[in-house]
Amino acid sequence: MQFPIYEIPYLGNGMTIALDAVLHVIISHGIAIGVITLIVISEYIGFRKSSMDWENFAKEFLKVTIIIPTGVGAVTGVGIWFITSALAPNGIGSMLRIFFWPWFIEWIVFTLEVIVLLIYYFTWDKWRGERKKQHIYLGVSYTLLAISSAFLITGILGFMLTSDGWPWDKSFWSAFFNPSFLPQLLLRASMAFALGSIFSSAFLLVTQRNSAFRKEALRLFGKVSMVSLFGIIIFSWWYYGVVPSSFKTHTIFSILTSRFSQQPEIFYAINAIGIFIFFLFALSAMRGPVFSSRILIIPALLLCIGFIMEFERVREFIRGPYLMPGYMYANQILLKESSFLDKEGTLENSYWYNMTTNKPDIISQGGNLFARNCSMCHTIDGINGIKTKVKERPEDGIFVILGHMHEMAPFMPPFSGTEQERRIMARFLYQLANGKILIEAPSRFIQIKGGVK
Structure with a gap:
């Protein structure tokens, strides 16, 4: 469940x-x-x-x-x-x-x-x-x-x-x-x-x-x-x-x-x-x-x-x-689930994402991937905020880090999702860190002019 x-x-x-x-x-x-x-x-x-x-x-x-x-x-x-x-x-x-x-x-x-x-x-x-x-x-x-x-x-x-x-x-x-x-x-x-x-x-x-x-x-x-x-x-x-x-x-x-x-x-x-x-x-x-x-x-x-x-x-x-x-x-993903999600996709197999999202975009997709993979330990811009950690990094750099973070920091779980989903999350974090996605209210994002859809 x-x-x-x-x-x-x-x-x-x-x-x-x-x-x-x-x-x-x-x-x-x-x-x-x-x-x-x-x-x-x-x-x-x-x-x-x-x-x-x-x-x-x-x-x-x-x-x-x-x-x-x-x-x-x-x-x-x-x-x-x-x-x-x-x-x-x-x-x-x-x-x-x-x-x-x-x-x-x-x-x-x-x-x-x-x-x-x-x-x-x-x-x-x-x-x-x-x-x-x-x-x-x-x-x-x-x-x-x-x-x-x-x-x-x-x-x-x-x-x-x-x-x-x-x-x-x-x-x-x-x-x-x-x-x-x-x-x-x-x-x-x-x-x-x-x-x-x-x-x-x-x-x-x-x-x-x-x-x-x-x-x-x-x-x-x-x-x-x-x-x-x-x-x-x-x-x-x-x-x-x-x-x-x-x-x-x-x-x-x-x-x-x-x-x-x-x-x-x-x-x-x-x-x-x-x-x-x-x-x-x-x-x-x-x-x-x-x-x-x-x-x-x-x-x-x-x-x-x-x-x-x-x-x-x-x-x-x-x-x-x-x-x-x-x-x-630590992100509540079972070890035996990880390889399945890497192959079949985290978003595709997320019940609540598919129930609540009518028009998938970078905000809903990236936000859900962040919540599923990272939110147990990280916030967006509060304690241990992710914006600070990816600031001034290029999108491709974030993409590579997401694929190797469990090797760079062994206390972090590996990213769960396909390569395409890793790219989506990298783009989401990059736009977030560079002000192309703003937080209007707690847990609510808005995309401003210049954001990549």
């Missing part, structure tokens, strides 16, 4: 998905797992030590954070499904056919997470005395549910980079328990507790005035930060070790882009500085000085969020030119 192609102007399809997904990851990792687990631990410490400082801290912190995983986290999670269903329907449809049961179970688990967390919040003052242990067990059950959700999703995300033998054996087990599953799960857990410990430290430093308790709690969160930091380093190394060598070559480019990719020392220097600053924060928190911790907390928080963004960017980018390695290209 073919789906219509939607394009997000200026921002781009890929960036639209990425912004929502990264926000969801920060919430689902840092808040839903990291922060809530530390709140449960704080409640337990307060119960064991009969300390109202720990009890009140946990209670107040939960009041502030509960709306984030149950509200914003839920909305961004649903948003991922909504956005990908519209912008990458073939990809998400294929993934659902492989991972129906893990996703189905994960939806149930997430619903239970929200229910348990709300019960945990609303019973805090009611379950006291002998029922306090039950309340703590309820918090632990939430943490186990949150980790179970991460377990189910990580198998799917890992498959998208290290599909292992699935393209040949089509086995669910080889797809889910792929080579990067375990290191990625442990890496994500480390990132969750690193971010959770920083959020917890920030709330502690802003709200608590009892200096003795503040140092005690800061010392605990500092230890969590330090252990998480070493976990991130170790599991990143392990994770990177199982990534196919052909994908590793794209790592530097994915972050520095073409402008700085010839200076890889920038990549290593930024990451080394980030690790060092996070280490200083963890060490400062463990030792107890509040002043230095306050100075380092914001840089450490921004760097931790930056590392999560970097990880997600690298994971998504380096698997190019594939959405599902060995099966589907």
Whole structure:
């Protein structure tokens, strides 16, 4: 089944998905797992030590954070499904056919997470005395549910980079328990507790005035930060070790882009500085000085969020030119379809193009070919805009590049279409870059005087 192609102007399809997904990851990792687990631990410490400082801290912190995983986290999670269903329907449809049961179970688990967390919040003052242990067990059950959700999703995300033998054996087990599953799960857990410990430290430093308790709690969160930091380093190394060598070559480019990719020392220097600053924060928190911790907390928080963004960017980018390695290209064209489309034509076999186009011209033909081949990663003149990339190139030069772009940039899928369609798209891009085709409104082109029909 073919789906219509939607394009997000200026921002781009890929960036639209990425912004929502990264926000969801920060919430689902840092808040839903990291922060809530530390709140449960704080409640337990307060119960064991009969300390109202720990009890009140946990209670107040939960009041502030509960709306984030149950509200914003839920909305961004649903948003991922909504956005990908519209912008990458073939990809998400294929993934659902492989991972129906893990996703189905994960939806149930997430619903239970929200229910348990709300019960945990609303019973805090009611379950006291002998029922306090039950309340703590309820918090632990939430943490186990949150980790179970991460377990189910990580198998799917890992498959998208290290599909292992699935393209040949089509086995669910080889797809889910792929080579990067375990290191990625442990890496994500480390990132969750690193971010959770920083959020917890920030709330502690802003709200608590009892200096003795503040140092005690800061010392605990500092230890969590330090252990998480070493976990991130170790599991990143392990994770990177199982990534196919052909994908590793794209790592530097994915972050520095073409402008700085010839200076890889920038990549290593930024990451080394980030690790060092996070280490200083963890060490400062463990030792107890509040002043230095306050100075380092914001840089450490921004760097931790930056590392999560970097990880997600690298994971998504380096698997190019594939959405599902060995099966589907990033533009949602199946590998086995590519040779057929090269021979029989992309436009001829595009249901929605033939349904909506009465008078084919360079705009409708070229626009459809661009949307089918390129719109998942490129915009017309926004982020990663194609106009800038082909500007000042002759039409024949663009034509040649389209035929060899997968060789010039191995992370890009090959052009799908006949040689004549490649010529049509080259002409479309040339006219677009030279002002002979203008954008009147998002996704609407007009041809001005001087354009070639």
